[in-house]
Amino acid sequence: MADELADGTPTGTTTLTDVARAAGVGESTASRVLRGHGSFSAKTRESVLNAARSLGYVPNRIAGTLASTGSKLVGIVIPSLSNIVFPDMLRGANTVLVGAGFQPVVAVTDYEQGREETLIESLLSWRPAGMMVAGLEHTERTVAMLRHARIRVAELLDSDGDGIDIVVGYSNREAGGASARHLVSRGYRRIGYVGHDLSRDLRAAKRFAGFRSALAEGGLEVAAEEIIPSSSSIEAGRDGLGRLLGRAPDLDAVYFSNDDMAIGGYFHCLARGIAIPGRLAIFGYNGLDVARAAPQPLSTIRTPRVAVGETGARLVCSDGPPTKIDLGFELIEGATT
Amino acid sequence: MADELADGTPTGTTTLTDVARAAGVGESTASRVLRGHGSFSAKTRESVLNAARSLGYVPNRIAGTLASTGSKLVGIVIPSLSNIVFPDMLRGANTVLVGAGFQPVVAVTDYEQGREETLIESLLSWRPAGMMVAGLEHTERTVAMLRHARIRVAELLDSDGDGIDIVVGYSNREAGGASARHLVSRGYRRIGYVGHDLSRDLRAAKRFAGFRSALAEGGLEVAAEEIIPSSSSIEAGRDGLGRLLGRAPDLDAVYFSNDDMAIGGYFHCLARGIAIPGRLAIFGYNGLDVARAAPQPLSTIRTPRVAVGETGARLVCSDGPPTKIDLGFELIEGATT
DNA sequence: ATGAAAGCGCTAACAC
DNA sequence: GTGTTAGCGCTTTCAT
Numbered sequence: 001m002a003d004e005l006a007d008g009t010p011t012g013t014t015t016l017t018d019v020a021r022a023a024g025v026g027e028s029t030a031s032r033v034l035r036g037h038g039s040f041s042a043k044t045r046e047s048v049l050n051a052a053r054s055l056g057y058v059p060n061r062i063a064g065t066l067a068s069t070g071s072k073l074v075g076i077v078i079p080s081l082s083n084i085v086f087p088d089m090l091r092g093a094n095t096v097l098v099g100a101g102f103q104p105v106v107a108v109t110d111y112e113q114g115r116e117e118t119l120i121e122s123l124l125s126w127r128p129a130g131m132m133v134a135g136l137e138h139t140e141r142t143v144a145m146l147r148h149a150r151i152r153v154a155e156l157l158d159s160d161g162d163g164i165d166i167v168v169g170y171s172n173r174e175a176g177g178a179s180a181r182h183l184v185s186r187g188y189r190r191i192g193y194v195g196h197d198l199s200r201d202l203r204a205a206k207r208f209a210g211f212r213s214a215l216a217e218g219g220l221e222v223a224a225e226e227i228i229p230s231s232s233s234i235e236a237g238r239d240g241l242g243r244l245l246g247r248a249p250d251l252d253a254v255y256f257s258n259d260d261m262a263i264g265g266y267f268h269c270l271a272r273g274i275a276i277p278g279r280l281a282i283f284g285y286n287g288l289d290v291a292r293a294a295p296q297p298l299s300t301i302r303t304p305r306v307a308v309g310e311t312g313a314r315l316v317c318s319d320g321p322p323t324k325i326d327l328g329f330e331l332i333e334g335a336t337t
Numbered sequence: 338m339a340d341e342l343a344d345g346t347p348t349g350t351t352t353l354t355d356v357a358r359a360a361g362v363g364e365s366t367a368s369r370v371l372r373g374h375g376s377f378s379a380k381t382r383e384s385v386l387n388a389a390r391s392l393g394y395v396p397n398r399i400a401g402t403l404a405s406t407g408s409k410l411v412g413i414v415i416p417s418l419s420n421i422v423f424p425d426m427l428r429g430a431n432t433v434l435v436g437a438g439f440q441p442v443v444a445v446t447d448y449e450q451g452r453e454e455t456l457i458e459s460l461l462s463w464r465p466a467g468m469m470v471a472g473l474e475h476t477e478r479t480v481a482m483l484r485h486a487r488i489r490v491a492e493l494l495d496s497d498g499d500g501i502d503i504v505v506g507y508s509n510r511e512a513g514g515a516s517a518r519h520l521v522s523r524g525y526r527r528i529g530y531v532g533h534d535l536s537r538d539l540r541a542a543k544r545f546a547g548f549r550s551a552l553a554e555g556g557l558e559v560a561a562e563e564i565i566p567s568s569s570s571i572e573a574g575r576d577g578l579g580r581l582l583g584r585a586p587d588l589d590a591v592y593f594s595n596d597d598m599a600i601g602g603y604f605h606c607l608a609r610g611i612a613i614p615g616r617l618a619i620f621g622y623n624g625l626d627v628a629r630a631a632p633q634p635l636s637t638i639r640t641p642r643v644a645v646g647e648t649g650a651r652l653v654c655s656d657g658p659p660t661k662i663d664l665g666f667e668l669i670e671g672a673t674t
Numbered sequence: 675a676t677g678a679a680a681g682c683g684c685t686a687a688c689a690c
Numbered sequence: 691g692t693g694t695t696a697g698c699g700c701t702t703t704c705a706t
Contacts, residue, residue, distance in 0.1 A: 013487070015698095015699060015700085016699065016700060016701095017699075017700095025676075025677085026676060026677040026678075027677080027678090027699090027700080027701095028676075028677060028678080028679095028700095028701075028702075028703095029675080029676055029677070031700070031701060031702090032675095032676090032701095035701090037701095038675090038676095038702095039675060039676090040675060040676075041675065041676090044675080044676080056485065058458065058461050058462050058482075059462050059699090059700085060403075060462065060464060060698090060699055060700070061462040061463050061464075061700095062399055062402050062403050062408065062463060062464055062698090062699080062700090063403055063682090063698070063699035063700040063701090064699075064700050064701070065399050065682090065700090066397075066399050066400050066403050066682045066683070066684085066698090066699080066700070066701090067681080067682055067699075067700040067701040067702075068682085068700080068701055068702080069682090069701095071399065081424040081425075081427055081428040081431070082424070082425075082428065084421065084424075087418040087419070087421075087424045088418075088419075090418055091418040091419065091445070094418070094445055098444075098445075103442060103444075103459070103460075103463070104442075104443065105440060105441075105442050106441065106443060107435075107440075108428070108431055108435075121395065122440070123440075124395050125395050125396050125397065125398040126398050126399060126440070127397060127398075127399055145395075148393065149395075150350070233626055234626050234627055234630040235626065235629070235630045238630055263627065263630075264630060267630055267631055267632050270607075270632040271632040289570055289571050289572065290571055290600065290627055292572070293571040293572045293575055293600075293601055293604055294604055295604050295607040295608040352682095352683060352684085353683065353684065354683075354684095362692075362693085363692060363693040363694075364683095364684080364685090364693085364694090365684095365685075365686080365687095365692075365693065365694080365695095366691080366692055366693070368684070368685065368686090369685095369691095369692090372685090374685095375686095375691090375692095376691055376692090377691060377692075378691065378692090381691075381692080396683090396684085397682090397683055397684070398684095399682090399683080399684090400682070400683035400684040400685090400698090401683080401684055401685070402684090402698090403682090403683080403684070403685090403698045403699070403700090404683075404684040404685040404686080404697080404698055405684080405685055405686080405698085406685095406698090
């Protein structure tokens with residue numbers, strides 16, 4: 001079994017037994033030394049460490065996890081890797097988790113609840129110490145699995161609804177509402193909407209619902225809307241605005257389902273020489289870099305995506321009662337409204 | 338131990354032994370049925386499946402992996418989650434890996450080889466079936482570990498150099514060279530460069546080196562350069578171009594380390610009314626959506642990032658000799674040159 | 675301070 | 691077709 005290398009390079013096949021034997025100690029002693037747990041003499045420590053090094057020993061976490069109680073894995077389930085929002089959240093989570101000695105294991109649902117269910121079941125079979133999932137909407141079975149797994153579960157990026165254990169996010173409904181009130185307060189009245197497939201992106205749907213009802217409170221309604229059947233993208237926003245204005249040329253403002261779409265709209269206006277905000281105002285959602293750096297910074301809502309990942313991860317690694325944390329959002333008054 | 342739920346909800350604490358007992362069969366029989374391996378009667382099958390369902394059984398992959406030979410994990414090591422290139426590659430890899438029954442486990446190095454070494458050692462301790470890492474440059478110890486792990490190792494996104502086992506990418510040097518030749522052929526002569534920290538982003542450094550030497554072949558050199566000490570971003574490109582033009586106002590073209598930087602440069606020009614490409618030409622790298630959808634599509638080089646992830650994953654899941662696959666790149670003649 | 679031994683939950687021979 | 695029996699490599703009492 002031992003597969004030693006003169007230079008002490010790990011080989012992946014050396015076992016703790018090999019190390020113990022080479023060091024002339026028992027397995028349990030070797031185990032204690034390697035994990036710095038329990039007690040052992042300095043001399044023993046040396047010989048075990050030397051043996052491990054010279055044999056190129058790499059501990060087998062699979063075996064370690066099985067023998068001990070909890071694993072050091074944390075499952076993370078997100079809808080997409082294309083929408084920068086999720087890599088951002090992942091980044092926050094990753095930093096905290098790795099810092100706490102955990103290993104993130106991610107799965108991507110493509111915005112499908114059925115897939116989410118399958119993936120979560122599969123992740124659960126690795127007996128993770130915790131689970132982080134995007135959103136509050138899941139199949140009944142998913143919720144049941146999560147509940148009964150007896151691990152910490154964090155639901156992220158949304159606070160409009162009830163969660164299972166930990167909830168960290170912000171109100172998409174409120175964000176939509178704030179966007180509408182902003183446009184109305186600026187004097188816009190003929191307001192359109194360009195969005196993407198809302199049946200899949202439930203948080204975008206909540207924003208639009210919040211937007212709608214805030215308009216209604218002001219006695220207004222969405223004057224025209226254009227929904228593209230695919231997922232959001234800059235091109236989709238660009239084309240979508242083109243079509244919307246074709247049908248409803250008298251709009252004075254357009255609300256987009258997110259910044260990608262809005263930047264697309266912005267590009268459409270630039271290309272067609274449509275004055276912003278004089279002729280048309282534009283409002284987005286997310287506060288992406290590209291939106292901030294544009295010649296006219298986009299009016300939008302900045303969401304604390306990285307912080308959501310961090311906070312969620314921190315809570316997943318901790319004990320405590322179920323919690324709900326609303327990290328809020330920030331309305332950016334850019335130059336496009 | 339059994340922790341049954343009337344509705345058959347998994348509990349995470351039920352074991353195969355529980356299922357076997359409930360079904361009135363032996364453990365191995367239950368195991369066979371659950372994995373669909375070996376033979377068993379239809380009747381047995383039914384009772385095992387029912388027992389599993391009603392006990393809410395979730396197999397323990399940790400135990401399964403330890404007992405069998407190989408794990409179904411694949412480690413993926415990338416420098417960053419902020420640069421969309423890596424989520425893109427990840428997306429390709431994820432699709433293929435999940436399709437083949439593997440579970441990706443990702444780690445993020447922040448462009449540091451030391452961290453990469455640590456993270457790879459840590460991933461190796463989960464005894465993955467394969468490993469996918471970005472780039473060809475690693476510490477000696479990293480290479481040694483990877484070599485001796487006796488698993489498939491894919492190095493991705495670069496083909497300028499020798500790999501350990503599988504290499505899937507494209508030539509960054511060549512991409513830089515092609516960019517230079519394009520600018521020269523278009524008649525530009527006073528060419529500047531705006532880049533980010535090259536000591537960390539080794540592939541960007543290779544592009545710049547290729548760019549430089551192609552210029553040299555044309556008897557030219559980089560007229561002025563601006564290196565920002567941080568990682569790439571739209572804002573950095575915008576500010577960087579501002580500073581560069583401050584020092585070298587007579588440039589007629591600027592090469593950027595990537596599209597993020599280039600879009601920043603594009604925004605700078607839009608904001609200052611600098612005519613593109615009349616007064617200044619701009620060239621990027623990556624072929625991002627935002628570059629394609631801009632009012633003037635950015636001249637850039639499109640890289641097959643998703644395909645690299647897919648191809649790499651496919652090879653990691655397969656047997657065969659060491660391979661090197663160059664997926665090439667495509668020079669996009671946009672409207673900014 | 676250290677070692678022996680009993681598992682962790684599962685798979686994989688090998689009998690029957 | 692099905693059950694019994696060894697482990698997989700490690701951690702963890704529990705003696706010593």
